[in-house]
Amino acid sequence: xxxxxxxxxxxxxxxxxxxxxxxxxxxxxxxxxxxxxxxxxxxxxxxxxxxxxxxxxxxxxxxxxxxxxxxxxxxxxxxxxxxxxxxxxxxxxxxxxxxxxxxxxxxxxxxxxxxxxxxxxxxxxxxxxxxxxxxxxxxxxxxxxxxxxxxxxxxxxxxxxxxxxxxxxxxxxxxxxxxxxxxxxxxxxxxxxxxxxxxxxxxxxxxxxxxxxxxxxxxxxxxxxxxxxxxxxxxxxxxxxxxxxxxxxxxxxxxxxxxxxxxxxxxxxxxxxxxxxxxxxxxxxxxxxxxxxxxxxxxxxxxxxxxxxxxxxxxxxxxxxxxxxxxxxxxxxxxxxxxxxxxxxxxxxxxxxxxxxxxxxxxxxxxxxxxxxxxxxxxxxxxxxxxxxxxxxxxxxxxxxxxxxxxxxxxxxxxxxxxxxxxxxxxxxxxxxxxxxxxxxxxxxxxxxxxxxxx
Ligand code: GLY
Ligand code: MN
Ligand code: MN
Numbered sequence: 434x435x436x437x438x439x440x441x442x443x444x445x446x447x448x449x450x451x452x453x454x455x456x457x458x459x460x461x462x463x464x465x466x467x468x469x470x471x472x473x474x475x476x477x478x479x480x481x482x483x484x485x486x487x488x489x490x491x492x493x494x495x496x497x498x499x500x501x502x503x504x505x506x507x508x509x510x511x512x513x514x515x516x517x518x519x520x521x522x523x524x525x526x527x528x529x530x531x532x533x534x535x536x537x538x539x540x541x542x543x544x545x546x547x548x549x550x551x552x553x554x555x556x557x558x559x560x561x562x563x564x565x566x567x568x569x570x571x572x573x574x575x576x577x578x579x580x581x582x583x584x585x586x587x588x589x590x591x592x593x594x595x596x597x598x599x600x601x602x603x604x605x606x607x608x609x610x611x612x613x614x615x616x617x618x619x620x621x622x623x624x625x626x627x628x629x630x631x632x633x634x635x636x637x638x639x640x641x642x643x644x645x646x647x648x649x650x651x652x653x654x655x656x657x658x659x660x661x662x663x664x665x666x667x668x669x670x671x672x673x674x675x676x677x678x679x680x681x682x683x684x685x686x687x688x689x690x691x692x693x694x695x696x697x698x699x700x701x702x703x704x705x706x707x708x709x710x711x712x713x714x715x716x717x718x719x720x721x722x723x724x725x726x727x728x729x730x731x732x733x734x735x736x737x738x739x740x741x742x743x744x745x746x747x748x749x750x751x752x753x754x755x756x757x758x759x760x761x762x763x764x765x766x767x768x769x770x771x772x773x774x775x776x777x778x779x780x781x782x783x784x785x786x787x788x789x790x791x792x793x794x795x796x797x798x799x800x801x802x803x804x805x806x807x808x809x810x811x812x813x814x815x816x817x818x819x820x821x822x823x824x825x826x827x828x829x830x831x832x833x834x835x836x837x838x839x840x841x842x843x844x845x846x847x848x849x850x851x852x853x854x855x856x857x858x859x860x861x862x863x864x865x866x867x868x869x870x871x872x873x874x875x876x877x878x879x880x881x882x883x884x885x886x887x888x
Contacts, residue, residue, distance in 0.1 A: 434524070435679045436488045436532055437595055443505075443534035445588065446486050450500040452584035456552030460486050461563055462494035462509075476641065481772035481779075482556055484681045485589055488533040491526070495544055507535050508544045545571055554578035556585065559779045586777055586784045590769065591811035597861055597870070599682040600771070600813060604859050604871030606638040606676035607684030611874050614648070614672050615884050618664060620692055624648055625660040631674055640676040643683035643774045647673035652689060652853035653821040655764055666693040669700055669852045675774060683774040685815050686874060687857035694885035701878055703820050704854055706738030708877065710818035711856045714766060718808065718816075718860060718867035725791070725805035728766035731818045732758030732798070739820075744848070747839045757839050759798030760830060763823070767815035768803035770859055775803060776813075808862045813870070817857035822848040 462483040465474040487496040494509040557577040617630040649657035652671025673687040710731040736752045769776035786804035
């Protein structure tokens with residue numbers, strides 16, 4: 434198990450203690466989750482808050498941070514002989530705890546008597562077993578702590594140098610997955626044959642997926658997890674896949690490329706618009722910039738490009754304000770990323786991506802923007818503009834007469850079989866600018882066509 438130094442975890446906990454006065458803090462690790470019966474489990478994924486403050490990637494643990502004391506605790510169970518017979522002699526909990534700066538571990542059944550329930554702080558549980566444990570075993574009746582949510586979000590939103598190094602590594606594994614996919618794609622193959630290459634590359638780095646692979650000729654479906662289509666020349670392929678490295682940090686990259694290796698003129702026209710949205714958005718990133726504005730500016734570039742192609746018309750400011758871009762990009766420009774691919778989404782996007790005075794819009798596109806607030810040094814986020822032709826959405830808007838004064842629905846008919854394009858990179862905010870994480874991944878038309886035709 435790879436861990437940061439004990440000092441790092443201790444400092445993180447000490448920093449948290451300064452923000453929370455009164456009441457103990459409970460950080461729950463995850464339990465094994467049964468797939469069809471108890472002993473046959475899904476891949477174990479540790480809770481990211483537990484990983485952040487306690488590091489240990491093992492099921493069945495609870496961390497207790499006591500702001501009134503300098504001693505933090507981990508509750509869990511030491512291996513029995515039966516565990517060793519079935520699962521092997523893994524490192525004892527007490528020894529792992531030592532490595533993350535914890536000198537005392539106790540059996541989990543000692544937690545109820547150690548806990549001072551009054552004023553306890555805990556984070557929103559997102560798994561049913563945890564909700565039951567909190568309410569029934571621990572007898573905690575108060576809701577999750579907003580003060581703790583705010584403190585954790587503030588801390589985890591700013592990535593330290595050692596975290597940025599892990600994230601760059603996750604992106605570089607992801608890069609290899611994308612290069613393998615580009616090289617393996619050719620007309621006549623099935624999508625799942627390429628997904629197999631993506632997974633093989635991932636596993637060769639001892640990594641896991643940070644989310645289920647999105648790999649499809651039907652890129653207009655934003656999160657398309659069906660991989661059974663034959664890839665035909667003339668179609669575009671959208672690959673949104675990412676690695677989670679050994680320390681739990683996520684990569685989240687999208688590239689779109691032609692199955693045949695060469696873009697058609699029509700594909701190139703739309704691709705260049707999305708590429709410009711992506712590169713211009715990244716170039717605008719620095720501390721203090723509101724990501725909502727970057728999203729709106731990306732929409733402006735989209736509408737300007739579609740206007741040049743005769744698909745929309747009208748004053749650009751009006752088009753942006755009316756949300757016409759949402760018809761072509763019904764998602765947000767990006768989100769925070771870190772230990773979770775949508776970082777800290779379990780804690781609530783209103784805390785992670787918004788702030789008081791900045792409310793979520795209800796407009797198609799803008800309502801799915803997960804990160805809207807002003808950026809800070811140390812934030813890491815995705816920039817992932819797209820342009821999609823979703824027949825069902827276009828037909829619904831057309832039949833309901835929505836945006837008829839702006840959208841050339843007759844010309845759009847030619848695009849109903851187009852699919853979708855998304856380009857996504859992971860970017861860190863530096864003291865005065867930005868840094869794209871990892872080594873470059875083919876992105877321009879020339880770069881993509883070159884790698885696609887190299888084999
Ligand atoms: N990979 C999911 C997303 O981009 O949000
Ligand atoms: Mn993303
Ligand atoms: Mn993605």
